[in-house]
Amino acid sequence: ALRNFLWENGVVRAKGIEGKEEAGAKFSDYFDYAEPIRQIPSHRALALFRGRKEEFLTISLGLPEEPPPGQMGPCESRIALRFGIAAQGRAADTWLLDVARWCWRVKVSVHLELDLMNRLFEQAEEEAIRVFAGNLRDLLLAAPAGMRPTLALDPGFRTGTKVAVVDATGKLLDTATIYPHEPQRRYEEAINLVAALCQKHNVQLIAIGNGTASRETDRFAADLLARFPALKATKVMVSEAGASVYSASAFASQEFPSIDVSIRGAISIGRRLQDPLAELVKIDPKSIGVGQYQHDVSESKLSRMLDAVVEDCVNGVGVDLNTASVPLLTRVSGLNETLARNIIAWRDAQGAFRNRNQLKEIARLGPKAFEQAAGFLRIRGGDEPLDASSVHPEAYPVVRKIAQSVAKPVAEVIGDSATLRGLNPASFADDRFGLPTVQDILRELDKPGRDPRPEFKTATFKDGVEELKDLQPGMLLEGVVTNVAAFGAFVDIGVHQDGLVHVSALSTKFVKDPREVVKPGQVVKVKVLEVDIKRKRVGLTMRLDDPMDGTAAPRSSGPRPSGPHEASPRPQPQKPGQGRPQQPARAPQSRPEPAGDGVFAAALLKARQNKR
Structure with missing residues (x-):
């Protein structure tokens, strides 16, 4: 009963550790923080736990209002009521009441605080893993x-910009x-060399990594x-996330044993533009960086979810x-690394596969x-x-049965929407292939090999906006969503620092989950709300019609978000959430009735009810 009461009414308080304010500045929003435990969103909970782990914060769990000295609080009263302890004029009553207070303060509260903090962490961990998995799927x-x-x-200044040309199948050509940039400034030589490579290999796409010197290279x-x-x-700007991990991986060494590590990164950037899925599967999902606080959650739980x-x-x-x-191939159901290597070896020895039976x-x-x-192959x-x-x-016999029924070869039935939509799926179902399976087959024949991925689009960064100092409130920009967290979405607007669109600024409608509105890789239009150059923070909004005077356009009906604005430009997804903590809810005027057993408890409860 006390555990449930404390979960419903408890307040988590955080304080900054004296003398560490400057070193722990990224946790400054939690130096004087309080919020009901059951209302804390996952990103703030994980930020609190990280701050405590790094010894910048102290965290405690208590009630909204502590009882005056000498009086029993609601939890002590419940303990006393449970054991029939009350001031009845007996010699030991005072001592017994002190025991009830001591029981709560020294034993029960310590145990429950640990228990409920673990519960808060587990809930936050589950949500963080869910967010990471959803973002990874979208990417x-x-x-x-x-x-x-x-x-x-692959842009760079001192070490130069690495160039790699791959053909339509991803094979390295050059x-x-x-x-072209500082300090060497061999611009003309660079532009003529790249032009020659484009002409030689009939290049149709130019992929530019979004790291250091990306805007200059753009x-x-x-x-x-x-x-x-x-x-x-x-030309297209491409996320470099995980490219360096691939470059130094054992697989990259096997694939390109004689190629420099830095060049491998450029190859990865070009291939992931052609087909993100085929290239990103070579990288440990945790290194792609589209989660929140992935370094604070269980590695085994996260790995299982991401692998799935x-x-x-x-x-x-x-x-x-x-x-x-x-x-x-290793990621295909039924295959493992050994089988994948055997398939590649057969392909290298025998040539291309001509049919699945091979x-x-x-x-x-x-x-x-x-x-x-x-x-799946x-x-x-x-x-x-x-x-x-x-x-x-x-299921090929089912397709042949369908083709026979319309007196056409299988090759002509595939993609013939008019014919396929005029068929009755039930007439082709049998004991082995039921109606749902036949319906799936007909849908696949209608659009064979259909790709569930969306149409390719690119964002155009605004000329002249290349650094934080170039941003001004009110600017309308185009950008690419790089990460989605529970509190909002990070957007790359071409200034080497992602801006944050808080969940409340994603739409004029109430948004419970930001992934309902945006996904990683999506091209969006945003407006700059605020720029903090010192803290490297950019606040953005997708509510483009909102005025800049602080007033907001009316939203449609629905519950309003309870969280504050956690404006933070491009912290990496694992950095703490930002924002002013919301104030704890005030304690209710009337306390819930304590549960108790025995004649004394029943009598006390009846007396209190009569008094009211």
Whole structure:
């Protein structure tokens, strides 16, 4: 009963540790903080626990109002009532009441504080893992630019900008290092070299990493396209998240043993523009950086969830059997790293797969693995048209039955919407393939090999806005969502520091979960609300019609968010949440009736009710 009472009415208080205010400035919003424990959102809870772990904060759990000295609080009163302790004029009554107070203060409250703080952390951890998993799914299923020859630029100043050219299948064609920026300023040499590479390999896409010197390199690419209009290429800013992890990985060393580590990063940037899913599966999901406080949660729980998300995305999109890498094949249901390597070895020795049945020739790939994996593996331009779809080989007889019913070859039935929509699915169902399966088959035949990912779009950063000092309140900008947290969304607007759109500024309607409105990789229009250059914070809004005088446009009906504005520009997702803490709810005027047993408890409860 006390545990439930404290969860419903308890208040978490945080204080900054004296003498550590400057070192712990990022936790300054929690130096004098109080909030009801059951109302604390996950990001603030994890920020509090991190602040305590790093010894910048002290955290305690108590009630909104402490009882005056010498009087019993609601928790002590419940203990006394439970054991029939009351001031009845007996010699030991005072001593017994002191025991009840001592019991709460020294024993029960300490135990319950630990218990409820663990409960708060577990809830926050679960929410943080859910947010990370959702963001990872959105990032993996981001729109691919398509299989087109791509030149990738990994920007840099002192060490130069790394250049890599990959063909439409992601195969490395050429590499170089250019020095168009400070301190060397070999601009003309760089622009002529890149132009020659674009012409030589018929480049259609230019991928630019969004790290250091990205805006300068973006201007360089714009100048390149202006000087050489015949190139007909499109430049796109690409997230570098995890590229350095891939560059130094064992797989990258096996894939490009003679290529410098820095060049491998450029290759990764170019490939992830072509197909984000195929490239990002090579990177540990935790290194992609689209979560909140991922370093504070259980690594095993997070890994299990993220691995499941990656596998689900890979299977949902499907894998081209003749171009897939080992990491990508490993994520297919039924396959592991050994089978993936065996598939690649067979492909290297025998050439491209012509049909799915050839998978049965792979060493150690048995009937069960074939049954699980075959439907997710695609063969385009092979002997069997159905191999390019998600229809499982076991269901091919159903498709042939459908083709026979309309007197057309299977190849002509695929994609023939008019014919397929005129069929009755029930007429093709049997004991082995039920109605839902037949309906799925017909949908797949209507749009064979359909990709669930959206259409590719790019953001255009505003010219002249390259650093924080270039931003002014009221500016309308275009940007790309880089991360979504429980309190809002971070948006890259091209100033090397993501701005934050607080959850309350995402829409004129009430938003409970920011992922209902935005997803990583989405192109959005935002307005600058405030810029704090010293703290490197940018506040943004997607409510573009709101005036800049502090008043807000009316929202539609619905509950209002209880959290404050946690304005923070680009802290990495694992940094503490920001914002003014909301004040704790005042204690209720009438306390809940304590639970008790026995004649004394019943009599006391009746007396209190009569008094009221």
